[in-house]
Amino acid sequence: xxxxxxxxxxxxxxxxxxxxxxxxxxxxxxxxxxxxxxxxxxxxxxxxxxxxxxxxxxxxxxxxxxxxxxxxxxxxxxxxxxxxxxxxxxxxxxxxxxxxxxxxxxxxxxxxxxxxxxxx
Amino acid sequence: xxxxxxxxxxxxxxxxxxxxxxxxxxxxxxxxxxxxxxxxxxxxxxxxxxxxxxxxxxxxxxxxxxxxxxxxxxxxxxxxxxxxxxxxxxxxxxxxxxxxxxxxxxxxxxxxxxxxxxxxxxxxxxxxxxxxxxxxxxxxxxxxxxxxxxxxxxxxxxxxxxxxxxxxxxxxxxxxxxxxxxxxxxxxxxxxxxxxxxxxxxxxxx
Numbered sequence: 245x246x247x248x249x250x251x252x253x254x255x256x257x258x259x260x261x262x263x264x265x266x267x268x269x270x271x272x273x274x275x276x277x278x279x280x281x282x283x284x285x286x287x288x289x290x291x292x293x294x295x296x297x298x299x300x301x302x303x304x305x306x307x308x309x310x311x312x313x314x315x316x317x318x319x320x321x322x323x324x325x326x327x328x329x330x331x332x333x334x335x336x337x338x339x340x341x342x343x344x345x346x347x348x349x350x351x352x353x354x355x356x357x358x359x360x361x362x363x364x
Numbered sequence: 365x366x367x368x369x370x371x372x373x374x375x376x377x378x379x380x381x382x383x384x385x386x387x388x389x390x391x392x393x394x395x396x397x398x399x400x401x402x403x404x405x406x407x408x409x410x411x412x413x414x415x416x417x418x419x420x421x422x423x424x425x426x427x428x429x430x431x432x433x434x435x436x437x438x439x440x441x442x443x444x445x446x447x448x449x450x451x452x453x454x455x456x457x458x459x460x461x462x463x464x465x466x467x468x469x470x471x472x473x474x475x476x477x478x479x480x481x482x483x484x485x486x487x488x489x490x491x492x493x494x495x496x497x498x499x500x501x502x503x504x505x506x507x508x509x510x511x512x513x514x515x516x517x518x519x520x521x522x523x524x525x526x527x528x529x530x531x532x533x534x535x536x537x538x539x540x541x542x543x544x545x546x547x548x549x550x551x552x553x554x555x556x557x558x559x560x561x562x563x564x565x566x567x568x569x570x
């Protein structure tokens with residue numbers, strides 16, 4: 245089972261991602277964070293296989309968190325999951341260490357497909 | 365105040381319509397049905413504020429507010445009546461949440477905030493890509509207000525933030541009773557960026 249950390253300030257989105265991943269039987273959600281600082285703490289403590297990362301958090305920007313985690317040497321797969329879908333922001337996310345960038349809204353099927361592809 | 369010439373008004377109408385269509389697509393996702401827009405008429409809607417909101421008889425209006433942050437200064441208001449908000453919850457939330465009073469207590473406002481976050485971002489993404497400006501939406505806020513408070517909020521925003529341009533649309537669904545409204549307010553930066561794009565397009569064609 246791949247260990248997953250969900251970082252998103254929306255309880256609705258955390259619940260949706262959690263349910264979609266658990267239903268596959270291939271992913272175990274080991275933590276959920278509603279803020280960037282909490283996300284960094286949990287990511288460095290648990291070193292999950294995958295992090296789903298929102299881009300606009302109450303205290304931080306997701307891309308900055310990805311940069312920080314990569315600078316710390318974290319090798320987890322990171323998929324950015326955000327409503328912010330501008331071409332330049334998606335490119336910035338990818339070029340700063342995110343393995344994929346999924347723009348909200350999306351179905352559970354699309355989310356799982358994109359995450360499965362990261363481990364294929 | 366900067367003013368748009370007829371060509372620029374047409375360009376603004378195209379950009380705004382493009383953004384609002386994306387918003388309708390996002391709302392369709394949550395409502396599980398095709399949501400369309402009231403026809404966008406620039407003569408009525410691309411004007412100095414304030415726009416008129418069609419919820420005068422409502423008391424528990426769900427006002428969702430997202431600030432536009434970055435190279436454009438503005439705010440958008442997604443406005444649901446209590447009944448419309450309940451229809452959205454029923455369509456967007458899975459049965460395990462709808463059937464759990466504890467989870468509903470936690471999610472009832474959360475789903476509205478997330479829908480607002482995604483719908484406003486759909487529009488902001490289009491404006492950003494077309495106008496080539498770096499903008500994003502802030503963390504959304506929810507206020508439950510009556511009509512007078514709603515009007516007061518919009519007037520307050522207009523006078524405090526010097527918003528000079530507004531546009532409004534209503535979403536339409538097969539349900540007669542579902543017609544949330546979507547109001548956008550911008551300062552002069554929006555007009556200036558429309559003018560800049562119009563100039564670039566004109567230079568490109570000459």
